[in-house]
Amino acid sequence: MTAALPIEPCRFCGGKAKCNALRRGNYRREGDNHQVVCNKCRARGPLIQDSQAAAIEAWNRPSPSDKKAHSDDVGVGMVIAATIIRPQSDVYAAEVLGAAGIGSVSDMRMIGCDDYDIDHLREVVAEMQRKRRRRDTLAAAPGEAG
Ligand SMILES: [Zn+2]
Structure with a gap:
């Protein structure tokens, strides 16, 4: 057994996080995906194939060049804040x-808030x-406001 890397606390809520192994495909030989998940707010790190260490590294040091992942993280943080x-x-x-640009349940699904x-x-x-609909209706028929 190798010593597990230390997992940093969740950057959204400060909660304790753990690394899960998720089996990939139907057969054991296909290996596992690894992902760090916050115990408290359920924020998730990236899913990494076959390497628990890499999954923990990715959680501890989210890549700033991954802009989409970053903006999704912000969206997820905002959803948690709203909750x-x-x-x-x-x-x-x-x-x-x-403010996070979320206007529907499907928006929340899209950024991974399932x-x-x-x-x-x-x-x-x-x-x-x-x-919004009420506003649009009023804008369309300004004479009938009220
Ligand atoms: Zn958290």
């Missing part, structure tokens, strides 16, 4: 999501969409 804020204020939660508790953000984005 935390929502019990206090739907309005603030909607603002956080809006694992998070997005169910209680459904109402927030639904209300955002209702407001």
Whole structure:
């Protein structure tokens, strides 16, 4: 057994993270994917084939050149923030999501938030969409405002 590399705390919530091995394909010989997952907020590092050490390295030092992954990370962080804020204020939660460019449940899915508790953000984005529609309707028919 080699000594496991230290896994740094989650950069979103400071929670403790662990590295999971996920079997790839149907046969053992196809090897495993490795991925670090935060125990607390479920943030995920990149999925790396066959190397636990590389998965931990990638979690500890996310590549700044990977712009898409970075912006997705920011989006995921914003979704988590909105989840935390929502019990206090739907309005603030909607603002956080809006600032991250998230306007629907499918937006949250696209950036990889399936694992998070997005169910209680459904109402927030639904209300955002209702407001947007109302605004569009008013803009289309300014004479009938009210
Ligand atoms: Zn976390």
